[in-house]
Amino acid sequence: MNQAGRMLLSGNEAIALAARHAGVALGAGYPGTPSTEILEYFSELGGKAQWSPNEKVALEVALGAAFAGASAMAAMKHVGLNVAADPLFTAAYTGVSGALVVVSADDPGLASSQNEQDNRRYAVAAAVPMLEPSDSQEAYELTLEALDLSRLWGLPVLLRVTTRICHSKSIVLPRPPREAPPSPVFHRDVRSRVMIPAYAKLAHQKLRKKLAEIARWCEQSPLNRVIRGDDSLGIIASGIAYVHAREAAPRASFLKLGVTYPLAIEQARAFAAGVRRCLVIEEGDPYLVDSLRAAGIAVEGQAEIFRFGELNVGRVKRIIAGDPTDEPPMPPGKPPQLCAGCPHRKVFETLGRLGCIVSGDIGCYTLGVLPPFEAMDTCVCMGASIGVGLGLRHVLGGDQARRVVSVIGDSTFVHSGITGLVEMIYNPPATGHVLIILDNGTTAMTGLQEHPGTGRKLDHKATGRVVYEDLARALGITNVHVVDPTRDGEGFERLLASALKRDELTVIITRRPCLLAARRISELDKAAENKPDHGG
Amino acid sequence: MADRVTNVVVAGLGGQGVLKASDILAEAAFRAGLDVKKAEVHGMSQRGGSVRSDVRFGPQVFSPMVPNGSADFLVALAADQVEPNQPCLADGGILISPENVDENLLSNRRCLNVALLGFLSAHLELPESHWLAAIRSNLPSPLHEANCQAFAVGRKMGGIG
Ligand SMILES: Cc1ncc(C[n+]2csc(CCOP(=O)(O)OP(=O)(O)O)c2C)c(N)n1
Ligand code: SF4
Numbered sequence: 001m002n003q004a005g006r007m008l009l010s011g012n013e014a015i016a017l018a019a020r021h022a023g024v025a026l027g028a029g030y031p032g033t034p035s036t037e038i039l040e041y042f043s044e045l046g047g048k049a050q051w052s053p054n055e056k057v058a059l060e061v062a063l064g065a066a067f068a069g070a071s072a073m074a075a076m077k078h079v080g081l082n083v084a085a086d087p088l089f090t091a092a093y094t095g096v097s098g099a100l101v102v103v104s105a106d107d108p109g110l111a112s113s114q115n116e117q118d119n120r121r122y123a124v125a126a127a128v129p130m131l132e133p134s135d136s137q138e139a140y141e142l143t144l145e146a147l148d149l150s151r152l153w154g155l156p157v158l159l160r161v162t163t164r165i166c167h168s169k170s171i172v173l174p175r176p177p178r179e180a181p182p183s184p185v186f187h188r189d190v191r192s193r194v195m196i197p198a199y200a201k202l203a204h205q206k207l208r209k210k211l212a213e214i215a216r217w218c219e220q221s222p223l224n225r226v227i228r229g230d231d232s233l234g235i236i237a238s239g240i241a242y243v244h245a246r247e248a249a250p251r252a253s254f255l256k257l258g259v260t261y262p263l264a265i266e267q268a269r270a271f272a273a274g275v276r277r278c279l280v281i282e283e284g285d286p287y288l289v290d291s292l293r294a295a296g297i298a299v300e301g302q303a304e305i306f307r308f309g310e311l312n313v314g315r316v317k318r319i320i321a322g323d324p325t326d327e328p329p330m331p332p333g334k335p336p337q338l339c340a341g342c343p344h345r346k347v348f349e350t351l352g353r354l355g356c357i358v359s360g361d362i363g364c365y366t367l368g369v370l371p372p373f374e375a376m377d378t379c380v381c382m383g384a385s386i387g388v389g390l391g392l393r394h395v396l397g398g399d400q401a402r403r404v405v406s407v408i409g410d411s412t413f414v415h416s417g418i419t420g421l422v423e424m425i426y427n428p429p430a431t432g433h434v435l436i437i438l439d440n441g442t443t444a445m446t447g448l449q450e451h452p453g454t455g456r457k458l459d460h461k462a463t464g465r466v467v468y469e470d471l472a473r474a475l476g477i478t479n480v481h482v483v484d485p486t487r488d489g490e491g492f493e494r495l496l497a498s499a500l501k502r503d504e505l506t507v508i509i510t511r512r513p514c515l516l517a518a519r520r521i522s523e524l525d526k527a528a529e530n531k532p533d534h535g536g
Numbered sequence: 537m538a539d540r541v542t543n544v545v546v547a548g549l550g551g552q553g554v555l556k557a558s559d560i561l562a563e564a565a566f567r568a569g570l571d572v573k574k575a576e577v578h579g580m581s582q583r584g585g586s587v588r589s590d591v592r593f594g595p596q597v598f599s600p601m602v603p604n605g606s607a608d609f610l611v612a613l614a615a616d617q618v619e620p621n622q623p624c625l626a627d628g629g630i631l632i633s634p635e636n637v638d639e640n641l642l643s644n645r646r647c648l649n650v651a652l653l654g655f656l657s658a659h660l661e662l663p664e665s666h667w668l669a670a671i672r673s674n675l676p677s678p679l680h681e682a683n684c685q686a687f688a689v690g691r692k693m694g695g696i697g
């Protein structure tokens with residue numbers, strides 16, 4: 001929405017718009033709330049955006065583009081960065097020729113996640129600079145800044161956002177168009193780009209030197225600013241915590257940090273010295289407060305209870321008042337459930353009826369844990385269903401072992417289930433194993449995104465397709481079945497019951513489109529039939 | 537209204553159009569030249585579950601979330617979502633629920649969300665033209681007529697018409 005140059009945008013839209021304005025040549029990622037819309041908007045705005053099978057691949061693709069001198073972006077949710085951590089840590093050593101911004105969308109309060117990890121720790125651990133916006137205007141500007149900083153220092157830069165930044169809308173005034181980045185070319189530089197130990201040793205030293213320089217730059221950076229108010233209370237804050245705190249304490253002085261790694265330590269020291277009480281307000285881990293205290297700055301932190309969940313104006317007022325007493329519980333909302341007619345329903349009904357021990361995974365189907373199904377026993381992280389199921393089978397006695405089933409969604413299987421399947425063939429339990437791949441033709445959980453198993457790209461255009469049954473057979477599984485339990489519930493139940501008895505490896509693919517995606521899928525399939533030449 | 541922040545919470549169940557309603561409200565305030573912030577938690581995880589969206593507008597808005605006990609209006613699209621969201625209302629805050637409009641007057645009952653916005657609009661100083669423009673820009677054209685009709689019904693029941 002645009003009015004006299006003003007726009008009302010979500011943080012995700014603002015990041016996408018900035019990426020487009022800055023000439024980002026490639027955006028790669030894997031869907032994950034609250035980050036998903038960044039690449040979707042980037043694509044809608046005409047940017048080249050793609051879903052990769054998982055976040056590690058996405059970051060590697062973006063890194064390759066940045067090695068070639070392009071401006072690139074990788075976007076993912078907080079746990080996605082765990083998957084992409086391996087390339088991130090060494091990309092800090094190799095650096096980039098172009099620009100590389102890694103967007104980490106954290107989810108304090110677990111609106112839609114399996115944990116509330118605080119990815120500010122990754123900036124420190126991987127040694128990459130980190131910027132944190134407080135609203136959509138800053139999301140726009142700090143994306144531009146992150147790209148500039150990355151190109152200037154030749155380092156990947158982490159843009160750390162949270163659910164309330166991603167999904168809140170506020171007003172954005174875009175900057176005038178800027179010059180496009182130079183065209184990509186590859187320059188050979190093996191000492192910087194090939195991390196054998198001899199070169200990596202030097203690269204590590206170079207990285208620490210750069211960070212020290214960035215820390216000096218940071219002390220003067222306009223991205224950190226002081227808002228002078230009363231000197232009886234000074235608050236140091238960043239991200240969404242800053243806007244809550246401005247509202248909770250309108251008369252206080254503020255040190256508002258836009259760069260949260262490296263930290264402007266001397267600026268913080270001077271700020272703390274200039275106020276009678278200096279309080280750090282932060283959502284999640286005590287990252288800022290610990291770092292400032294380690295530098296010898298006397299700052300006050302928050303009681304442990306405020307580490308859990310999101311902050312808001314009311315909670316910040318309590319922090320300021322030093323009130324650590326129990327907070328009134330939030331009235332329970334109505335929990336989500338599988339849609340009526342969801343193809344996952346029949347599968348979980350059957351698993352429950354057969355008394356299976358279900359090693360589950362993440363997606364819509366995780367709702368199989370709730371009544372009326374109550375047919376899931378473990379859920380850890382994407383892909384874990386297979387490894388965890390195998391581990392259970394290895395050590396349990398025969399009777400229990402034969403009831404263990406791993407259940408994984410199609411998008412999750414491509415994301416991180418394929419290596420689990422390889423493990424299943426390589427280290428088969430004595431009782432065999434049963435893996436069910438729930439193929440509903442989409443990544444439903446995060447809003448119906450395409451993935452490599454749908455044969456369509458982020459923008460729904462046809463491309464090569466991974467066929468699970470072919471893959472399983474090629475890897476050496478002989479019992480591979482494709483069924484539709486909604487259509488033939490009894491047949492599915494018989495098949496599963498006999499597979500559980502067999503002491504062999506079985507892969508069952510339950511295929512029926514997600515109810516919400518079915519219409520679009522059939523329309524896209526029809527369109528593709530009329531245009532057969534879509535390549536592989 | 538002009539010199540302070542107005543806080544509205546829209547609440548309901550997944551699929552009822554909570555986010556659409558709050559988008560329309562936020563845009564109407566945006567078109568009036570005000571500072572606007574809107575917060576919600578979305579993703580597909582709310583199939584049928586509770587959904588809440590906060591909209592705040594005025595001269596300058598900091599936090600995007602309406603602090604508990606400070607909503608001027610709670611617009612509840614489902615009767616059973618009134619109780620869990622009641623704590624957001626300020627003393628003297630106004631509850632707007634499906635009871636406030638006669639659904640039989642709507643040409644399409646799925647437009648209840650917009651009808652309740654019409655009722656809300658009667659209590660706000662945002663010009664009607666901004667509301668109608670916001671409805672049109674947030675919905676595909678085949679739905680304009682039914683939604684504008686629903687808005688008018690709600691606005692009338694709210695006391696303007
Ligand atoms: C590492 C990581 N990336 C992304 C996510 C977010 N996420 C959770 S499940 C899921 C995919 C769900 O798709 P699928 O497996 O096809 O199941 P469906 O929801 O369609 O039933 C995604 C993207 C996550 N939890 N962890
Ligand atoms: S969105 Fe699709 S996969 Fe998810 S619960 Fe509904 S029908 Fe099932």
